Amino acid sequence: MAVTSFAHWLETRMWAEAFAGSVLLYPIVLATHLTCIAFFGGMILVTNLRLLGYGFAGRSAGDLIRKLRWWKRAGFVIMATCGALLAGSEAGRYSVNPYFWTKLTLLALLGVHGMAFRRSVYGNVEELDGAGIMPVRAKLAAALSLLLWTGVVCSGRMIGYYQNVGEYLVSVQSSVHSEIHAVFKSKYFSRACKDLSRP
């Protein structure tokens, strides 16, 4: 219940209503969200592929992690801001969407992942580069990160495909209504009525 009332409170804020009602702003923010996936998601992919040993051999893993760290952080802030706007403006629909909760759970797991591997992998670049072969824990961190981020992207895309059963029935009902309405309004119908009422 608390979730439902919070969702309702959120989506009735002035900024949320203005945002949801804007024809251009919504797709622009969504496209920015996607652009961040391309630019900064690409950096995450590159780092993880390097840790797994697939390519980028000319550059050390530690160097990649160090150089891309702040870019990825900045990208994440932009991406999350866009995401919060998109979800917040339709909080009611999102709060009953299982894909949305899947995405949030995976993001939370990524937070745990980051903390769990900070000391041994991502914050430990000197040792990473010093080791002759990539430590197993670094490869494990990279594989888990790839898996979780893939899940985040896919569940994020699927949010748009979920239709609540009640919502679905309403949409079917309104389309049936408009079909029936169109039949009653058609000239054939009125002509047939006239024919029938003729003595």
Place this chain on the structure above:
Amino acid sequence: MAVPLDSVLENDWLFPVAQCIHILSFALSIGTITLVDLCLLGVAFPREAAPQLLRSTGLWTLVGLVLIVFSGLTLFATDPDQYYLNSAFQVKIGCLVVAILLNYTIHRKVAKSASGSAADKFVAISSIALWIGVIFSGLFIGFA
């Protein structure tokens, strides 16, 4: 021909799955291309690293582009009329063709020499702008 097309039209899951692959593969290809662009602009990586960065990202860029094209064709096949008559789609294909041509001609040449000239920066900014154009117009297909 009839079999794959029908399976796209009748399978509820194929369209969303193709979209997920489309997004993941553009993260791979556009992400690696813009990494080289940032390097040419002298940010994130030193400018001299461009040739080496191009070499190590080249294969992944190609893998991503191939996946983008095939998942994109799957999406297109579901309803060709709805796409090629869509103005956002036309802009997207325009940007995409120019972006790919640029990437495999001037962009590659510039990244290999990495002279750090103003022309290099112009090429890098054009490349970034074109790919942003591809993503934005691609998204607007659904809103046009």
